[in-house]
Amino acid sequence: MLATKQSTSSCAAIIKPTAKSPPNSSHLYISFIAIFISIVISSLITLVGPFTSSTVYYGTQMIPHPSDAGVDLLIKNDNSYAIVLDGGSTGTRVHIFSFTSQIAGKTRRIFLENETFLSITPGLSSFAGNSSHAAHSLQPLLGKALATVPDHKALDTSIILKATAGLRLIPKLSADNILKSVREKLESTPYRVNANSVSILDDRDEGLYAWYTVNFLLSKLHDIKTSIVTLDLGGGSTQITFATNNTETLVRSPAGYIVKEDIEGEPEYIYTHSYLG
Template sequence: MEPRSPSKSRLPIMGFIYKHRALKIGLTLLIILLLLLVGVYVSSKPWKTRFGLKRSYFTVVVDCGSTGTRVSVYEWMIKSGFSDRELPILINAYPDNSTNSHSRKGSCQYHCIQTEPGLDKFVGNSSGVRTALKPLILWAEQWVPFERHRDTPIYVLATAGLRRLPSEDARWVLEDIEAVVKEHAFMYRKSWIRVLSGKEEAYYGWVALNYKLGIFNNSTRLPTLGLLDLGGSSLQVVAEIDELKEDECFLRSKIGSLEHLIFASSWSAFGLNEAFDRTVVMLSHSQALRQGSWGTFEVSHPCLSSNFVQNYTCKGCFGLSPSDSESLHSQVQRNELNSIFLVGEPNWERCKVLARAAAVNSSGSDWSLLTDGSKCEASCASLNGSNVLNLTMITQSIPRFHALSGFFAVYTTLNLNPRANLTKIWEKGQELCSRSWADLSSTSKSQNYAAQYCFHVPYMASLIEDALCLTDKEIIFGPGDVSWTLGAALVDGGFLWLGSSRAQTNILTLKNMGVISSTVFLFIFLVFLFFLVYRSQVKLPMPSKKVVAVGPSLPSYIFPKRCPN
């Protein structure tokens, strides 16, 4: 029998080795693919929701107000089993009351950091806008984790300060704002840097109030709360109504799964600061034009102490046109007539009448003849508009109103009970002013304090009593940490927690970039792992198989030489 060739006996062994290597590579690739799929699945929201995990996100809102610019940072949590009908949970609002910063100002005491003055003072001044805005964004970056900056939206929303500017001036300021915002890593869109309408500002405040007090976070419909929000330039009044009317003040809104019909009104020039300015104009119209010892015209104010003297810019004082000013005082230019000296002439009863006249927007000529009779009428945009609405009819189904911002600041100063009635407000206000006016050794700081609150108290009470006619409603002052910025963060940031079908924009894809980048990293890591496995020839577990032992190697077979023929 012819011996078997050794090369032929080696072929089955070599085939087994090649099959073994192919199987090992195939299993390695399969494991990498499975791990990659698991990684993608783990990184996705459905997995987190299914297994009870939670995720959080941040929103940054910059409030460009008439007196200053403020920033707030909100951190939200989306709970497990979350659906589009639910609202996210607010877990933190920065800064909180314990935050210390050189940027915090006395007029901004709750959940905000502020720079002054307002951005409406920086028309054509890019460096001024940058100086006011950049520290606020840098501060916000400290509260948002670095790795979350690119998926955190920032909204820069301006209110009455920019709203009263000519549209071209407001556009310049917004462009300067955008130039600063784009230098930072926060997510932004041009439409997120804008001037709010009065109705938007009012609506955001109403959403913030009812969300904060748990009205929206209930499975059943609860009566919503009315809002009174008094700022430096404007007054917001919002309440839910029973039926929608054909008017610019009424709107339909869906919060979670419930729909609301809302009356949202903003009265420009009825904020605390502008109302005070209006009283100075009223006084200048009713007083005889007289020149003081300083060579500047004087206006005496009944809400100020007798030792109060301050240089004051009054546009519209005396009601003089340029021609009138030239005929009256040829040596005095019109801009000089706008600069007056405001002096104190304290009189509580006259102060009350003046504040009431400002509250109901009485004309400058007849304010001193105003009686205690309540007007109780208000228009949607301003009290002297053509479309007059009776607020007592609109708000009849609202059992309770919350008075925020300027209202809350006055309440805090007077040390009132949150449910104090108007009688108590009048009493405490008179007591405060009498004490301030009697202190003739007042410093400049305490003079300004008296000037602020001796007008604000009667003006606030007159708004509630005479302009809004809410004396039969329960008015609660506070809570002090509610701002319309919370409502803006919840509503405008809805794409972060709503389903993709209800997303406002396609920005959601930017948010998912974090998941994509982590998946790519995982893939690269697994490819590297496969390379190591392949190079090291690590044997993977194989199914047990009995292999017949191979005997000792056969000696090489030497073919005999052929004998020559």
């Protein structure tokens, strides 16, 4: 997936809550969006090379802030935070996101205000023979999180680690031991660690998250006909994902390649497939 570094102020998407939408007022919803965004940024890192120092990125302003657009919205001034650790095949990255929300009637806008990034090498799969070292390797990333998220926000901030192709390719027992060690490490932090916070990301979901991320940033989720195709070129796998209503594509695609998603209350069909190697 081709992308460029942006340096403007914020990005946003309109979210219209429905019975099938993610919870629109919980820390889990913020984490859900944060995972989408981290997949895209990780792809960019793979294409342009690893960074070894902290870098702050700002999203693109897709919908003007109410102060710029003259929109009368109920503004929640207090930022929400989410911490996503991306366990890739070539390294582990932390993405620390801050969001604000504006609500007008039944419409909620989520604005990505800021993202702080730090990368380390090697990847978690390199510690297949010593899982405790895998957990210890995360210390610089957790230190960055502690320095970024305000102390009074820690208990309301979720921390998530999603591993991709690197851990998929090693023996299951080794991968499970690494994930167990990492979970114990994250549970020692002041952040929220839920039952599914530490896991290997399904290759299908990896493609879907990349697609959601790009279309979230471009404000395309409310009009799927204009949505963007994503090609996510990772270190150990590649995913291609796009929305389709083409009958031939729906009929001829192999089993498991078409996913039915409910987006803003409407059923949409998404083609996604992951290729290892």
